[in-house]
Amino acid sequence: MEFMKIFLKDIKNSFKDLIPIIIVVAFFQLVIIQKIPDNTLSIIIGLFIVAVGLALFIRGLELGIFPVGENLAIEFAKKGSLFWLLLFAFLIGFSTTIAEPALIAIADKAEAISSGKIDAFFLRVTVAFSVGFAIALGVFRIILGHPIHYYIISGYVMVVLITFFAPKEIIGLAYDSGGVTTSTVTVPLVAALGIGLASSIKGRNPVIDGFGLIAFASLTPMIFVQLYGIGAEYFAQNRANETVFLAKAVTETVKQVEHFEIKKIFFDLISVVKDILPIIVVILFFQYGVIKRSLPHLRKISFGIILVVLGLYAFILGLEIGLFPIGETLAFQLTSMKQIYLIYLFAFLIGFSTTMAEPALLAIAIKAQEVSDERINSTILRVFVALGVAIGIALGAYRIVSGGEIHYYIIVGYIIVIIMTYFAPRYIIPIAYDSGGVTTSTVTVPLVAALGLGLAQNLEGRDPLIDGFGLIAFASLFPMITVMSYGIYAELKRKG
Secondary structure, eight states: OHHHHHHHHHHHHHHHHHHHHHHHHHHIIIIISOOOOTTHHHHHHHHHHHHHHHHHHHHHIIIIIHHHHHHHHHHHHHHTOHHHHHHHHHHHHHHHHHTOHHHHHHHHHHHHHTTTSSOHHHHHHHHHHHHHHHHHHHHHHHHHTOOHHHHHHHHHHHHHHHHTTSOHHHHHHHHHHTTSSSOTTHHHHHHHHHHHHHHHSTTOOTTTTTSOHHHHHHHHHHHHHHHHHHHOOOOOSOOTTHHHHHHHHHHHHHHHHHSOOTTHHHHHHHHHHHHHHHHHHHHHIIIIIISOOOOTTHHHHHHHHHHHHHHHHHHHHHIIIIIHHHHHHHHHHHHHHTOHHHHHHHHHHHHHHHHHTOHHHHHHHHHHHHHTTTSSOHHHHHHHHHHHHHHHHHHHHHHHHHTOOHHHHHHHHHHHHHHHHTTSOTTTHHHHHHHHHHSSSTTHHHHHHHHHHHHHHHSTTOOIIIIISOHHHHHHHHHHHHHHHHHHHHHHHHHO
16 A cells, blocks of 8 residues: 555656656647647557656666665675675676667667678677776775766866877767666666665765766766777778668668557567666676675565566657657657757757656666755756756757867866866765766667757768767766756855
8 A cells, every 4th residue: 555655656756757748749749840740649648658667667776776786785895805896896887788778779870870880789898898897997986985086087088088089980979878878777776886885885975985886887988989999990981871871770760669569568578678687687696696695675676676677668668659759750850841940949858858757867866865865856956967968969969060070069068077076065076977877868868869860861061970979978968067066056055
């Protein structure tokens, strides 16, 4: 009975989170495009399924994923084995990233657009290895107690320096890779690992030291993918067929979700289980094989993991039925209309609304409020993150339209982040850095990728491989700025 009360409250909150998306899509469809979609009923059903999926997912996290991550961190701290802890961190990062749906989509798109010069599987292995390395490095930082901004700023400097040597065809893709690595399931588990570790080590603060692992996982792929580009011989001068490949790739993306088929249910559910299975295998191996202790509250944790699987499945199913068809079609219709300012407005509003409904962000915001003794308000944090994503995607769309070099925008953004780091309160810095990694996940990536590639496809003089990628990078960068602004404002208000 108590569970049902909490669950109904979760569903109510989920519907509240989806309202901005519904308003944005309805406004552009009815007022701008001036056409009622043929599949209105399926869109409504899809959005209802999304809300139920979100509610199940969040409840499952609270019952299963968060306790497992924190328990493992505490057990490793007690065991005192640095090797096993770092290996666990690496394997969690690698195993979850290699199967990440958003990364697979981006890698396949990159292979298609580059006429096979970029190998999708090798790109995924490169990114997965970089994320495993990042989480291991982040765990090592927590153990040593070093301030996170020294690592992050050094990483940004490396990203910028390597950019000047990397082939220009790989730069936008490398920047985007940092935004698609942190999945809806990985984020809560990694956050729980960091917070649990910081809570169990004397002298560490869960807020200041516990957050930041996701920031590492968003940063290192940008370095590793650019190094992959430098070392690879895939970037020949002749790329005459790329536009044809892109047109085929983006058309197939829209067609895949225009019609919903019942037979997809089973395969979609298997796909979700496959995405979560590597995490469960790694957890069980370390829990029973290394720590050699049974999981506490096993039935409750198992029930939570089942809820996560069902919730994530329902969420993705609902997106495919209700949101992706109309969202992607809108993106292509607007780019075809050549109404530039409408594109900027759509980019801003869709960035804001999809981020507010992002499950990974919701999970992190709830955790941030909990461990900060409510100094951080989860709703306000999500609004500032969503605002950052909205500004980032709108500016990224402007960059594609104007034809500017992406690394100049990103470099200026990093300089602003570095400057703000010295003014922001210490407790907000790791959360701000993490915010860049949790904004581009299940909901946002497909719509944002479609918008960027659609713009580059329809604008004369733009190269889809060079100009089409990069929007996700903007969506990852600007939340760091807006969240630190929130922290500075909150601190001034508290003191004043």
